[in-house]
Amino acid sequence: TGTVTLDPGFTNTASCESEITYIDGDAGILRYRGYPIEQLAANCSFLEVAYLLIYGELPDPESLALFTRRIKRHTLLHEDFKSFFTSFPAGGHPMSILQSGIAGMATYYDHTLDPQDPAQLDLATTLLMSKVPTMIAYIAKRATGLPLLYPDASRSYTEDFIRMTFGLPYQMQEIDPTIVNALDKLFILHADHEQNCSTSTVRLVGSSQANVYAAVSSGVGALSGPLHGGANEAVLAMLGQIRDSGVSVQEYVSQVKDKKNSVKLMGFGHRVYKNFDPRAQVVKGLADDILERLGGDNQLFDIAQELADTALSDDYFVERKLYPNVDFYTGIMYSAMGFPSQMFTPLFALGRLPGWIAQYRELVADPAQKIGRPRQVYTGHDERQWVPRIERT
Numbered sequence: 001t002g003t004v005t006l007d008p009g010f011t012n013t014a015s016c017e018s019e020i021t022y023i024d025g026d027a028g029i030l031r032y033r034g035y036p037i038e039q040l041a042a043n044c045s046f047l048e049v050a051y052l053l054i055y056g057e058l059p060d061p062e063s064l065a066l067f068t069r070r071i072k073r074h075t076l077l078h079e080d081f082k083s084f085f086t087s088f089p090a091g092g093h094p095m096s097i098l099q100s101g102i103a104g105m106a107t108y109y110d111h112t113l114d115p116q117d118p119a120q121l122d123l124a125t126t127l128l129m130s131k132v133p134t135m136i137a138y139i140a141k142r143a144t145g146l147p148l149l150y151p152d153a154s155r156s157y158t159e160d161f162i163r164m165t166f167g168l169p170y171q172m173q174e175i176d177p178t179i180v181n182a183l184d185k186l187f188i189l190h191a192d193h194e195q196n197c198s199t200s201t202v203r204l205v206g207s208s209q210a211n212v213y214a215a216v217s218s219g220v221g222a223l224s225g226p227l228h229g230g231a232n233e234a235v236l237a238m239l240g241q242i243r244d245s246g247v248s249v250q251e252y253v254s255q256v257k258d259k260k261n262s263v264k265l266m267g268f269g270h271r272v273y274k275n276f277d278p279r280a281q282v283v284k285g286l287a288d289d290i291l292e293r294l295g296g297d298n299q300l301f302d303i304a305q306e307l308a309d310t311a312l313s314d315d316y317f318v319e320r321k322l323y324p325n326v327d328f329y330t331g332i333m334y335s336a337m338g339f340p341s342q343m344f345t346p347l348f349a350l351g352r353l354p355g356w357i358a359q360y361r362e363l364v365a366d367p368a369q370k371i372g373r374p375r376q377v378y379t380g381h382d383e384r385q386w387v388p389r390i391e392r393t
């Protein structure tokens with residue numbers, strides 16, 4: 001074991017080779033399969049980008065039509081599955097329910113579990129892309145007690161997700177295209193981010209040859225944490241807290257710098273991006289647009305702006321190269337679209353879904369793949385002798 005190197009948080013250890021996503025953290029570059037994120041966000045639909053991540057190329061019109069048709073054919077959830085959602089408390093966090101729901105898909109669709117059978121893996125890919133939006137919409141409906149809606153294959157992927165989440169029977173047949181378009185772009189921006197915490201989790205679980213549902217549901221668990229995807233919900237809570245407590249932005253930033261109560265500036269900082277997060281830049285542009293058109297909570301947006309300006313000109317943040325990340329503005333946008341804050345991280349999960357699937361597929365197709373098994377540096381006791389219970393003090 002003399003060769004073991006300690007690397008907490010894997011700041012310096014590559015766990016795999018990958019052809020999917022390229023990041024240059026110093027230059028603020030993010031590319032999926034070679035294509036700059038800005039070009040994809042400006043010109044593609046989320047399903048096109050999902051195809052690109054999963055199959056390696058942008059689809060021609062025929063391939064995209066086929067991919068979309070396959071996904072639409074499977075959007076219904078098994079009827080029995082609905083009772084699953086009602087077995088959790090209505091106020092249970094959507095991420096916990098989503099994690100369980102995705103893991104549970106392995107029981108309903110157990111003919112799609114073998115990662116070494118390409119037909120099964122392809123069907124599992126389709127089922128995840130098809131059913132997870134339905135599931136998230138059901139979870140949102142369950143929280144409010146409003147009736148569930150069945151999927152409508154005549155609508156686009158993102159439009160129908162919004163309809164299922166907010167729509168009522170015989171009502172709301174028109175979905176605001178501004179919201180559909182913005183949400184679709186947000187999904188694209190979240191679709192992959194190489195070996196982040198949740199994706200590494202998906203790969204680690206997949207490396208034991210566990211099925212794709214087990215791996216992706218583990219990714220959802222990792223994503224839920226406030227240092228990862230949960231940051232989008234935490235940012236809005238932070239902005240609300242600043243507004244309600246009456247502390248000035250300057251004071252709040254000082255508390256962060258003093259590391260008082262270990263408060264962090266949520267939505268700031270990134271392990272890899274040290275100049276700017278290219279996703280945050282696109283999101284900021286979208287946020288200006290969405291808030292103007294939808295009239296979101298401008299007070300919170302103003303606090304966010306002031307926080308960003310204050311932090312970006314403060315030595316603490318400058319020296320540590322801390323910048324707004326993708327989660328800084330997304331919560332405000334989701335909120336303006338009408339999503340309650342507990343639904344923010346499930347939206348991130350839906351966006352990240354094709355990335356997790358693509359990474360799982362790359363992993364199981366790699367003949368050099370071994371089970372993931374980090375080593376450790378043991379710091380506990382040397383050998384000691386067992387003592388009978390009565391003699392222990």
Ligand code: CMC
Nearest residue numbers: 226227228229231264265266267268269270271320325327
């Ligand atoms: N507010 C205040 N100080 C910070 C922050 C922050 N948001 N982020 C990092 N620092 C400080 C940190 O305390 C440390 O200071 P010092 O050198 O004095 O000990 C220094 O900056 C380096 O930070 P680190 O903790 O070594 O950085 P990391 O690469 O381990 O962590 C991070 C990256 C994203 C977890 C962290 O920046 C963070 O906790 N940010 C807030 C949560 C957040 O917004 N997460 C979303 C990340 S992007 C999208 C996603 O993954 O979901």
